[in-house]
Amino acid sequence: MMTGWEDVRAEVLRRIRARDWAPGAVIPGEETLAVEFGVARATVNRALRDLAEAGLLERRRKAGxxxxxxxVRRATLDIPVIRQEVEARGESYGHRVLARRMEAVPLAVAVRMGVAAGTALLFLETLHLAGGRPFAHEVRWLNPVVVPGGVIPDFDRVSANEWLVQNIAYTTGDIAFSAEAASGEEAAALGLCAGDPVFVTERMTWAAEAPITFVRLLHGPGYRLRTML
Amino acid sequence: MMTGWEDVRAEVLRRIRARDWAPGAVIPGEETLAVEFGVARATVNRALRDLAEAGLLERRRKAGxxxxxxxVRRATLDIPVIRQEVEARGESYGHRVLARRMEAVPLAVAVRMGVAAGTALLFLETLHLAGGRPFAHEVRWLNPVVVPGGVIPDFDRVSANEWLVQNIAYTTGDIAFSAEAASGEEAAALGLCAGDPVFVTERMTWAAEAPITFVRLLHGPGYRLRTML
DNA sequence: GAGTGGTCTAGACCACTTG
DNA sequence: AAGTGGTCTAGACCACTCT
Known part of the structure; x- marks a missing residue:
């Protein structure tokens, strides 16, 4: 029986897999399928929309x-707060603030944040610990302008990572992952040797045109970012 | 005016940001909001469902x-076929098959694929080129059982990557990213020095309980995996 | 048991895009 | 100009889960 939108999606998926509907071919319209499956058009719409979001169908008005x-395979990455990530591994979380000062941003960061070169922002360096051992090294520039009330905590109790998530709700931004060789300082912080490969996460977040923060996060060897397809 | 579900979503988002609705607090039910916004409940449902999928709301029947x-920040990664990835950069794509033979899988791969240790699978080694230069190095084990008709191409014209996407439609699987040091062979293939950091993508795909393929993909320095938040 | 979200329907109008 | 997907509505029933 074809009773729900998930049944419709399953049947459509079956026909795609079985090549009943070939790649590139136009499939019947929503109304046609609704009649065939004996459901309302809205139900077909829900199913097809879902498959389109997954990248298996391409839908255009009029074109069909x-x-x-x-x-295009689409994977959804969950990016939790680091504390949660560590605790999910069953290890105890801790962090140490290594630096916290106002500092002129380097040119590369100024460009990415869209601020004038030499602007003074809050510079933060944090080491995240899992089970007492270094887990990730964080370098962050934070725009103090966006802080509500202008009161910036010292981040000893709650890491900047977690504090921002809770206090600067829902920002837009981008994120990039790459592999780099650890510099001497980075390696020292993480207990590695200079030149060891590190997994780099760089994230820039914005709130309504105003840059909030730029973070560079380093994870040592053994770190894996995983997700389902 | 509150005429569409995107308007409803925007207003709900505004209230979350403004702390009108505090983190952890229960917000009004769909029916209540529908009346307040002057829309149908289905419209509110669509908006709230979207925010829940984005990770900003948590919905449970009865609990509200x-x-x-x-x-939890959720990012969507698009994982295109390598040819498309290269061409999107405005470079010409090419690939060379370095190895193609039946071979007993190493233990580590057997475990991940869920096959008996020592099983013979098709082993493929491919170098992907962008503008004639090495772009990515691919090592793949392919289960010949799943190939329709049992006819496996030589992958000289179409890479295994692209052929599988087109011929083994929609599989499930998982994907993991990490940073490693290139081995001597890997470095040679990519034109790097041994020990240089490489960005590693490992993907395992399944079709209805049967393992299809396990891929290990290496990108050299400079490669960045990017997405919007 | 009862309240809340999840979904379905039938009909309608709208927006976009293509021919 | 017309066809197709996108969305809205009002009402209904269902499924889950909390008390």
Whole structure:
């Protein structure tokens, strides 16, 4: 029986897999499928929309719905607060603030944050610990302008990472992952040797045109960012 | 005016940001909001569902809808076929098959694929080129059982990456990213020095309980995996 | 048991895009 | 100009889960 939108999605998926509907081909319209499956058009719409979000269908008004020629795989990454990430591994979390001062941003950071070169922002350096051992090294520039009330905590109790998530709700931004060789200082902080490969996460966040913070996070060897497809 | 579900979403988002609805607090029910906003309940439902998918709200029947205490940031990664990735950079794509033979899988791979140690699978080694220069090094084990008709191409024209996407439609799987030091062979293939940091992508895909393929993909320095938040 | 979100329906209008 | 997906509505029933 075809009773719900998930049944419709399953059947459509089956036809795609079975090549009943070939890659690149236009599939029947929503109304047609609704009649065939004996459900309301809205139900078909929900199913097709879901498959389109997953990258298997391409939908355009008037042009209709096509089976994607080269399905782009879409994976959803959950990016938790570091404390949660550590505790999810069953280890105790801790962090140490290594530096906290106003400082002129380097040019590379100024460009990425969209502020004038030489602007003074709050510079923070934090070491995140898992089970007492170094887990991640964080370097952050924070725009003090965006802090509500202008009161910036010292981040000894709550890390900047967690404090920002709780206090500067829902920002936009981008994130990039890469592999780099650890510099001498970075290696020392993480207990590695200079030149060891580190997993780098760089995140820039904005709130309504105003830059909030730029973070560079380093994880040592053994760190894996995982997700389901 | 509150005419569409995106308007409803925007207003709800505003209230979360403004702390009108505090983190952890239960917000009004769908029916209540529908009346307040002057829309149908389905419209409110669509808006709240979207925010829940984004990680900002937590919804449970009977319990109601709460503002997430520690919003988990969710990012969507698009994982295109390598050819598309290269061409999107405006470079010409090419690939060379370095090895293609049946081979007993190493233990580590057997475990991840869920096959008996020593099983013979198709082993493929491919170098992907961008503008004639090495872009990524791919090592893959492919389960020949899943190939329709049992006919496996030589992958000289179409890379295994692209062929699988087009011929083994929609599989489940997982993906993991990490940073490692290049081995001597890997470095040679990519034109690097042994020990240089490489960005590693490991992907395992399944189709209905049967393992399809395990891939290990290496990108040299300079490669960045990017997405919006 | 009862309250809340999850979903379905039938019909309608709208927006976009293509021919 | 017309066809297709996008969305809205009002009402209904269902499923889950908290008390």
């Amino acid at each position: 719905t096509r089976v994607a020629l080269l399905p | 809808t709460r503002v997430a205490l520690l919003p």
